[in-house]
Amino acid sequence: MARTTGSDGEKTEAAVREAAVGLIARLGYEAMSMRQLAAEVGVQAAALYRYFPTKEDLLFTLMREHMEGLLEAWDDARPAAADPAARLAAYVENHIAFHIERRHATHVSNMELRSLSHERLTQILKMRTAYEKELRAILRDGAEAGIFETDDVGLTAMALIQMMTGVIVWFRPGERLSISEVTTTYLSMTMRLVGAKIGACSAARPVGRATEAVAL
Amino acid sequence: MARTTGSDGEKTEAAVREAAVGLIARLGYEAMSMRQLAAEVGVQAAALYRYFPTKEDLLFTLMREHMEGLLEAWDDARPAAADPAARLAAYVENHIAFHIERRHATHVSNMELRSLSHERLTQILKMRTAYEKELRAILRDGAEAGIFETDDVGLTAMALIQMMTGVIVWFRPGERLSISEVTTTYLSMTMRLVGAKIGACSAARPVGRATEAVAL
DNA sequence: GAATTAATTGAACGTTCGTTTTATTATCTC
DNA sequence: GAGATAATAAAACGAACGTTCAATTAATTC
Secondary structure, eight states, rough: OOOOOOOOHHHHHHHHHHHHHHHHHHTTTTOHHHHHHHHTTTTOHHHHHOOOSSHHHHHHHHHHHHHHHHHHHHHHHSSSSOOOOHHHHHHHHHHHHHHHHHHHHHHHHHHHHGGSHHHHHHHHHHHHHHHHHHHHHHHHHHHHHSSSOOOOOOHHHHHHHHHHHHHHHHHHSSSSSSSHHHHHHHHHHHHHHHTTTOOOOOOSSSOOOOHHHHHH | OOOTTTTOOOHHHHHHHHHHHHHHHHHHHTTTOOOHHHHHHTSHHHHHTTOOHHHHHHHHHHHHHHHHHHHHHHHHHHOSOOOHHHHHHHHHHHHHHHHHHHHHHHHHHHHHHHHHHEEEEEHHHHHHHHHHHHHHHHHHHHHTTOOOOOOOHHHHHHHHHHHHHHHHHHTTSSSOHHHHHHHHHHHHHHHHTTTTTTSOOOSSOOOOHEEEEEEE
């Protein structure tokens, strides 16, 4: 046989991407075979090569578009206001929402970096660094304004990102907590972690601890 | 050829374990071939099967021993005192020290879970849960005693563990920060994150923020 | 020093892998 | 409706995979 009735390149390519994200997230890039992916899409393995020249090209495409999406999402969510606390709150909310919504793609982008060629790895890491740089800028501004109290901006940024991204490891939609409950809790943990002063944060509710400290 | 002069089963097995941890951490379990591992040890692939019946047995052994080591380390480090803040400080210090010292093994234990059979996965996860339960108990005790201020004990525990374990992603020995500097900073971030009250923590230096809150 | 055991080699097994090639059919263009 | 093109199937490629087996030699035992 050959071309099947109703076959459409765009639809097939989209189906390949979607199936690939799911399979790689579940099995790992190395463990997923092209035949397995093709079967999931309902196609022969050879057909995949019409859309992606190699298996690694497929992986790289998924990762690059994930990172581009993350940077775009932050570009849209970034508040105009200069208030560091509000900017930090927006960063946290955007980060958690984006990563929960794309758990599988995030898993792939975080776990399969070692399967990229050196050049492509560099490309992905460059995007990641640009994204992290945004957080460091917020923390630095907040520390200089005396609103935050961070011992080490770089280290705090890494700790926050690890903490937030870690949500995808245990979060399952429809279980005990909703996305907004998780986000609220993470927001207040973040504000406490950076030592945010009261009233400085418009989006987050008052962090709470300082009131009790005063009461001591 | 056959048995080589000076060959010793115990030494070879230890060399296999060590090389396997390094290779799996760098390449991933699926991407590492038994021939590659054998070459690293300086032996033929067939020789590996004298010590580990299958590739998965090797992986499982590495993971199980890593988790056993973690539980033992905490058993030794656990303070006798009942003070939740001191216990939390001990947990953080032990966790970071253990994971930095065994970065590669931690990487393997965290990243290659999906390559285990269902039964063995359950076994490893049981150990991991037992370890995390210790942290939840500390947080609960601290919250009940009014020393900590945690919105959600389970969620806080996950956030803390992700944050702390994340150290191995970026930490490189001999770079900008020493282990003790990293530990100190993470300890103070932890204490702020859980909203620890001043003076409650014997091991950590005063967390700092409350003093300024009082000064407001 | 002969017998036994421990440690390893080298070659091979069947399977699966990513990928390529060729042929075939559906759809689109005019 | 003929010709061009897009989308796929089917089969095959060589290479690499985990693993097994028989042979061989070093070390140990008595």
